[in-house]
Amino acid sequence: MTDDVRILTTGLDPAALTTELVNDRAHSQGALVTFVGMVRDLSANPVTAMQLEHYPGMTEKSLAAIIGRARARWPLGRVLIAHRVGLLHPGEPIVFVGVTGGHRREAFAACEFLMDYLKTEAPFWKKEFTPDGERWVEAKPSDCEAAQRWQAAQQQQ
Amino acid sequence: MTDDVRILTTGLDPAALTTELVNDRAHSQGALVTFVGMVRDLSANPVTAMQLEHYPGMTEKSLAAIIGRARARWPLGRVLIAHRVGLLHPGEPIVFVGVTGGHRREAFAACEFLMDYLKTEAPFWKKEFTPDGERWVEAKPSDCEAAQRWQAAQQQQ
Amino acid sequence: MIEVLFFARLRETLDLARLALELSEPTTVGALKAQLAARGASWQALFAGCQVLAAVNQEMADDATPIRPGDEVAFFPPATGG
């Protein structure tokens, strides 16, 4: 099966990636689950722009390792992860994760698993620009807890 | 919030629906989860075509009721369900469910919930055409169990 | 009068998509199923099984659900969409 990890400095197009997975005749599957994370556009907390920094080289390795762990847990068809780096604006897509599978249950589980681990283990860092200045986004404990949830589920198996 | 239920006799385009949800400025949200169900293309079990029958009127009502139940459980942005009826061929999309939310956890849960209930409660029926003849697809017990899983979770709350 | 609709495998087996029935007084889904089962062998086979679901006025119904004149009743197999 083909795994795709794409780090993009511009033009993350969820529609085009969805079409690529839907039309993939080589790995024809019945179910596709996608996740798109976007820069939030909250009037109460205006973020005018966001800078995405990453660790080139380690980013690709860590995402490939996360995909490997998902494949070890569930039978999957295609897995495609695309992540923006550089300057982003409110409403723009930051990340796309798409998973195809024979059944929806594993496609949903794998897509959520990939997002949980991507958020905690892949070396990306967000800086927000606001009218009051710029600030590095702090990691949320809930993201760490989300990744730990899967480890607990694994130990129970 | 806008709910969309679309029963289509042709042209279910997951990419266009994804774009519609990503670009929805009125309900700007940080997370989008989509599910696409497609006609499987298995060489071991060749299905040359599929006929989707439904119960016009009840279909729309039951999908609106399912969306109402999802909204009662999770805070959601947009919910969009599109379902094909009529003649389909292998690889073609049958159903699209898209959910936006402020956080990925509820968007994933709601999207899976909607699919579980759609499969058991919305009045659609599939007939498969194969080289050996035609056959109505039988409901799987696992689809019923999947819907019951959410009821058990609700009772535990 | 009530209108009775059949879908999918039921429609094909009975070769019938809809049926208008006289209804002089309120009945129930269960009573209507018994009445339909008495129409012949293919009806009997369909309505004796537990694989026939019913809706009254486009809401899921069970055997105890009342049917009143003017109602739309539908019979169909378990859903297989999605």
Added chain:
Amino acid sequence: MIEVLFFARLRETLDLARLALELSEPTTVGALKAQLAARGASWQALFAGCQVLAAVNQEMADDATPIRPGDEVAFFPPATGG
């Protein structure tokens, strides 16, 4: 020689993206952190906290992870991508 990389808030606070260090014999991530913390006040503040993660040759590391000549070591805050 080893190459030490800094990312995000660390890179900005130290105003330094990379640093080449002499390494005559193998060390560990923990020992390197102690050595860097001794370079000044801003280094001390960063490396004394528990919010600095480390990678050696682009794999996540902890204080016990060995560092050998030629390795690429990186320090950065917890990830906030996705």
